[in-house]
Amino acid sequence: MxxxxxxxxxxxxxxxxxxxNRFQPADVRKCLKEGGAREDSPAAKEVFRQISENIDLAEKTGLPxxxxxxxxxxxxxxxxxxxxxxxxxxxxxxxxxxxxxxxxxxxxxxxxxxxxxxxxxxxxxxxxxxxxxxxxxxxxxxxGGGAENMSRVTMLAPAAGWDGVKNFVLTRVAESRSNPCPPIFIGIGIGGTFEHSAKLAKLALMRRVDDINPDPDLAAKEAELLALVNRLNIGPMGLGGRQTAIALKMNVSPCHIASLPLAVNIQCHSSRHEEVTL
Ligand code: SF4
Structure with missing residues (x-):
């Protein structure tokens, strides 16, 4: 002991x-710093430039x-x-x-x-x-409140399947528009119970941006859904663009035969998390 x-x-x-609150994880920071190069429109590029400047200012001044x-x-x-x-x-x-x-x-x-x-x-x-x-x-x-407010838990019919999951997530992101301060990070929890799916979704937001799901089927589903989200053209701060979401991660757990719990936890571009082991 x-x-x-x-x-x-x-x-x-x-x-x-x-x-x-001052320094984002290196993987998040890299995506945000390099995001402008992946956009075509001047507005989207400008949003990424401002996000990058904000990151630098927080580092330099110690302000959040x-x-x-x-x-x-x-x-x-x-x-x-x-x-x-x-x-x-x-x-x-x-x-x-x-x-x-x-x-x-x-x-x-x-x-x-x-x-x-x-x-x-x-x-x-x-x-x-x-x-x-x-x-x-x-x-x-x-x-932050803006992104958390756009998050939802739903209990889909068991037969809704992957199509039902995709439909709910895409509708949720589309309805959220600029409210969660995109580009966003999307955590999805599927299965368990009502409250467990929400915990799974939030935990998914802790995963690294470049982390590939070890389950090849889930990895393919994450990539498919991220691509669909990014076709919504909401873009950085809702001004249109290729990157509505930077990353989409799923955690899946067995559920009741009569249920298909689904939670979507949205995180803003100001994704801030850190961990320590004692
Ligand atoms: S960037 Fe995030 S924490 Fe800041 S106002 Fe937007 S949603 Fe809230």
């Missing part, structure tokens, strides 16, 4: 919240990439041989509190009815998985 100190968890989460620094979402894998010398959930929330406070990041968490801000961007949304081993892996995502 290995013991991990709460203070180390708080510091790691604090640092991740601040760093991820976007004013919407998101709700704090965490995927935590805790090894079954790990002992935390305190309350793990409280430690993650304290790290979030410190990161958003000391990093001068906007606090976006509020009561759903009164709309009163909680003041420190907590509580964080935390998903836990117990895994073998003696490590603690914490993945963080800053999830």
């Amino acid at each position: 290995r013991t991990i100190a709460v203070k180390d968890i708080v510091k790691a989460v604090r640092d991740m919240c601040i760093h991820a 990439l976007c004013q919407d620094t998101g709700l704090a979402v965490f995927f935590v894998e805790i090894g079954q041989d790990v002992h935390v010398d305190g309350n793990l959930t409280e430690a993650i929330n304290e790290g979030t509190r410190q990161g958003y406070g000391e990093g001068y990041l906007r606090k976006s968490a509020c009561d759903p009815f009164t709309r009163k801000n909680t003041g420190d961007n907590t509580p964080a949304v935390i998903h836990y998985d117990v895994v073998p081993g003696e490590k603690l892996r914490i993945a963080f995502m800053a999830k």
Whole structure:
């Protein structure tokens, strides 16, 4: 049994919240920096130029990439041989509190009815998985409201199949237009139950842009659907163009014989996520 100190968890989460809101993952950054070269229209090229400039400014000034620094979402894998010398959930929330406070990041968490801000961007949304081993892996995502609002879960008829999935995803992206600040990243969860499909979809957004699905059938489906999305000509910031989406990733799990759960989680071009292993 290995013991991990709460203070180390708080510091790691604090640092991740601040760093991820200033520096995007290298794979995301590369796609956004090079995106203009893949566009024909001056408007689309200009949007990519501005996104690239914004990335540079965030790096240079330490200001966040976007004013919407998101709700704090965490995927935590805790090894079954790990002992935390305190309350793990409280430690993650304290790290979030410190990161958003000391990093001068906007606090976006509020009561759903009164709309009163909680003041420190907590509580964080935390998903836990117990895994073998003696490590603690914490993945963080800053999830902005514009893109999250365009996400949906639906329960398709079992016979809807792949055509039904494609139809729902394409309709969702088409209806979203410029609202999620494209070019977007699309996470799709298929199967499980209502809530599990949503978790699968959000987890898919953590995958690297250049990651190829190890299942050849799913890899082909991801490529097919990404190409169809990019034929919608919504383009960067909805001004038309080849790249409505940069990446589309699917996670699939067995489901009930009477169900076909489907979740589409949309992430904006300001895709910000990071992970740490303690
Ligand atoms: S959707 Fe993303 S890029 Fe647009 S305002 Fe929200 S966080 Fe910023």
